[in-house]
Amino acid sequence: MSVQVTDLAEFGEQFRTDPHPVYARLRERGPVHRVRLPAPDAHHETWLVVGHEEARAALADPRLAKDGNRIGITFLDEQLIGKYLLIADPPQHTRLRALVTRAFTARRVEALRPRIERITADLLDAMLPRGTADLVDAFAYPLPLTVISELLGIPEPDRAEFRALSSEAVAPTGAIAEREAFVRLAAYLTELIEDKRCSGPGDDLLSDLIRTTAADGDRLSPGELRGMAFLLLIAGHETTVNLITNAVHALLTHPGQLADLRADMTLLDGAVEEALRYEGPVENATFRFAAEPLEIGGTAIGRGEVVMVGLTAAHRDAARFPAPDRFDIRRDTRGHLAFGHGVHYCLGAPLARLEARIALRALLDRAPDLALAGPPGAWLPGMLMRGVRSLPVRW
Template sequence: MTELDVPRALEPSPFFLARSPYERHRQYRELNRRGPVHRVVLPHGAQVWLVTGYEHARAALTDPRLATTEPLFAEQLPPALRSAVESQMLNMDPPEHTRLRKLVTAAFTRRRVDGLAPRVQQLADELLEPLVGRAEAGFDLISEFTYPLPIAVICELLGVPPDGRDGFRQWTSALVNATVLGADALVEANAGMVEHLRALIDQKRARPADDLVSALVAARDGGDRLSEDELTSMLHLLIVAGHETTANLIANEVRALLTTPGAWSRLVAEPERVPTVVEEALRFDGPIQTTPQRRAREDFELGGVPITGGDMVLIGLLAANHDTEAIPDADRFDPVREPVSHLAFGHGIHFCLGAPLARLEARVGLSSLLARFPRLCLAAPEEEIVTAPGVLMNAMESLPVTVH
């Protein structure tokens, strides 16, 4: 029996199905009050451990008794497809993890990423310019801006031509929502993505360019340090991780600002505070709700509960960032809070490779919105702006905005 076949006898834990961010925060607060580690039920019925206390979550992220492993439902994929998408660093421990991460580290260092700032700004301007004239009629900030910006950035970095980007958003949302959408959607999305990536690799083999895909193809064909499946899996990971997260971060930070009285106009007057606000948005409503799963290598105790070898463990980054024992007044979005050591990008050897890029995009995205739309506001009552159900992501379905 696989994880997907578990009978639907158990009610899913409510935070995975919450329709409002504040409801989700409230439920996690409740959970934290009861302890740092919990048995929870995923939307398809499987039970896992969820670590929500800040200190325990931080420690679990580097605990050698928890091994990283393939994501939920990987066993539902046909073997060849599974190998083409799952041979990647997030699922691996050293030494494989070290070898794969090293191949792309240089492209994502803070210095390299800072050099991309003018281009990210230009892309943001190109997306926002056409919206200025029609802002009064209202638009969905997510589909018009927060998704297209990071997709354009990661695709340019990789060397995916503009006409080859269709499908990424749809495939990616099926991939990150597998526990809600089910196995068929997951297989279909992975198959579409891999076919697309293989065509791209063939293109770069025939005509190499100054981009990351060509550099990885050269690493594969030259030193044989990368198998063909590792190459497709790496691109798959960079595209999925490289846009879905940042898109939701920018949207979540705008919503938090627009629903905190006076916060938008104060930031318009003091845009130098944008980096602080981005850190607070990462902490308060970061786009990753729980990490990909870990499996216990042995029996041990964690936060007072007995974990059995083979058990599946998720680390609740969002809940940990709302643990009031570690972060005072954690349930309040405070745009002037001094940055705290949040877990939104994880911790340890899998700490987000793209953190400098995500921060750059979130800062440029937010600064550009403040400059062009100083009178931005929600175009729907706050309670109508709904959170998407899910385990991995903490995302909204849409964010209707207008100007007043």
């Protein structure tokens, strides 16, 4: 029996700007669909999960592999960077995560609070006298980039180039540019790790990962170290940029909610969680592969087929979140999937939340007349990230 394939490219640029109506129409027909992805992944077909219950189950289903090698596929990132958590399955994933969590502890994240507050204050000191700015360029991007760079020991002169390369890696503008970004990132991280080995590891997280040894003597290999550094650097700032930007955009386009938050800052945690649900920083989880035949939401998935779990789509499922298109900072957001679910739940979630809370509180405190100064810039290409290139604001 032939399967209906929805070509997402047919919805044009409007799908990139506002995919929610398309996902809503798909959900009306069922929780799982065969889709053809738009550029830059044009002609690539995948199963797309758009229902919340089905998405949550799929994220934790061990039959859906993250390691393409289980079905005979090796991707560009693994070839050039090495194995890391997002493309590994248990027991390899269990081993890698255990080694990383020995160094990347909750205590270490909380100890970053004063430094995050200082970086935030310095960025606002530079931005606010101007009266208007692109929030992404002046604030939302440099904050998490500086935090993760300092955490991992990335020298300041290297950060501008790293920003360009990481943006291309997560929201590629084309296949050639994407490959070049991975090649350059792999070379840079290899050199950085070797420099730290030779000069003597410092007190940064990457140095700790180099030193970390499990009770049985297990350590990260050079390739695993490179993969871990890649994941922490990319996931440690690209997603947080979008979280801060999308949260500010949502608040400024919902003045009643913004006024409520200004009047009662105890609502801040709820505002961050609702921003994660309403317009989260990751549109779709990275690909999964059926290691064996299975069913998702009544749809048969054959072994070796590709599955994409829609986080943005799941978060607008009325069966889980009533009136899902309403931005409501008092909403019960429990069960949102912005940081994933199951064994691949985001290791950096506490840091992302901490940065977003500090950033929003400081921005709203110091810019009481904050408002949009124009429409947001273009939405990021591809199906992975959900964010804009720029956000003009004034105060």
